[in-house]
Structure formats: structure tokens, C-alpha cells
Amino acid sequence: MTENTHSTPAPDDQQAAAEAQNDMLNAQAGTPEQNLEAELAELKAKSAELADQYLRAQADVQNARRRADEEISKARKFAVESFAESMLPVLDSLEAGLAIKEATPEQIREGAEATLRQLKSALERNKVIEIAPAAGTRFDPHQHQAISMVPAEQEANTVVSVLQKGYTIAERVLRPALVTVAAPK
Known part of the structure; x- marks a missing residue:
């Protein structure tokens, strides 16, 4: 097999x-x-x-x-x-x-x-800085508060006098300066 x-x-x-x-x-x-x-x-x-x-x-x-x-x-x-x-x-x-x-x-x-x-x-x-604009400075509603407009010999919408100084703190208005502004002629 x-x-x-x-x-x-x-x-x-x-x-x-x-x-x-x-x-x-x-x-x-x-x-x-x-x-x-x-x-x-x-x-x-x-x-x-x-x-x-x-x-x-x-x-x-x-x-x-x-x-x-x-x-x-x-x-x-x-x-x-x-x-x-x-x-x-x-x-x-x-x-x-x-x-x-x-x-x-x-x-x-x-x-x-x-x-x-x-x-x-x-x-x-x-960083509290005084805002005291000089007479004749252009009115800035971001830094100034107009108390009144008075007739003046200077250009319209310019600061005539500062009634109260303003202040900023770190470039932010703490209190605006109170001013009188020359009226348009």
C-alpha cells in the first residue's frame, strides 16, 4: 500500500x-x-x-x-x-x-x-490733569461746559473766560471746565 x-x-x-x-x-x-x-x-x-x-x-x-x-x-x-x-x-x-x-x-x-x-x-x-483753556481757545464740548454766550471781539464759539477749571483723569473728563463763549456776531 x-x-x-x-x-x-x-x-x-x-x-x-x-x-x-x-x-x-x-x-x-x-x-x-x-x-x-x-x-x-x-x-x-x-x-x-x-x-x-x-x-x-x-x-x-x-x-x-x-x-x-x-x-x-x-x-x-x-x-x-x-x-x-x-x-x-x-x-x-x-x-x-x-x-x-x-x-x-x-x-x-x-x-x-x-x-x-x-x-x-x-x-x-x-493722572488728574487740569483743564484750563486760555481765552480765544476753540470751544470743545467734550472738555468745556458753556455757561453763557457773551458778545466779544474774538471769533465766535471761542472761550472768553474760564469760570471754573475742569479736570481729566487718565484722559477721561472728570469735570468739564465752566466757560463763557463768544457769541456769533
Whole structure:
């Protein structure tokens, strides 16, 4: 008897291999229900991930808003600190001047002028700048407030006189200068 070295699978083996291959394909591809369940599970996981990301983003926004509110509160609370420090020498000068009981009018005037210089310096350090338009300056409604129009020899709508100086703080009008303006001829 000769032995056959090359064997062909038996029909039962071929059928079993085909079924195994189909089972593998079905396991990979799955039945439509299995595919839908897998897709649903994937979408649920993605939804949960996005919900988590959303909640974290919301928390980050709330924390940022809270920190900004705290910083604004601190800035408001301590913004006047520098200004107050600048005013203390002026206060000291006024108190020292008032403490002198037998001051002469010249001494009082000299002390008042020195205190005024201190006050102006303190205001300028804190960006409070004087608005004092000269006569003949064009009227600027952003920096001046016209109290009245008067007949004058100068061009119409120009400042005739300053009744009260105005002030700006950091380039924003704190108080406009009160002026009289030349009336049109």
C-alpha cells in the first residue's frame, strides 16, 4: 500500500471550516442588532465624554468669572490707596498750618501756596490733569461746559473766560471746565 502524503480535507472538515469562517465574519460584522447595539454603546460613551467635557468647561468658566470678580473687587477696594497716600502729606501740611496759632497773613499765604503745590503734584501723580483753556481757545464740548454766550471781539464759539477749571483723569473728563463763549456776531 502506498501512503498518500497529500491529503484533501474531508467534506465534514470543509463544512466545519466554512462555518468557522462564517462565525468569524459574523463576529466581526455581527448581526444587524449587534451592530446597532455596538454603535449605540459607542454613541453613549461619546455622549458621556462630551457631557463631561461640557461640565468641565462650565466649571472652568465659572471659576474664571469668580476669579475676575474677585480681582475687580480687590482693584476697586485698593484703587484709592495710592491716591490716599498722595493726599496724606497735603493733610499733614494743612494740620500743621492750622496748629500755628499766631501765624501772620504772610505765613498763612506761604503755607497755603506750599500746600496747593503739594495738592497739584499729588493729583498729577494720580493722572488728574487740569483743564484750563486760555481765552480765544476753540470751544470743545467734550472738555468745556458753556455757561453763557457773551458778545466779544474774538471769533465766535471761542472761550472768553474760564469760570471754573475742569479736570481729566487718565484722559477721561472728570469735570468739564465752566466757560463763557463768544457769541456769533
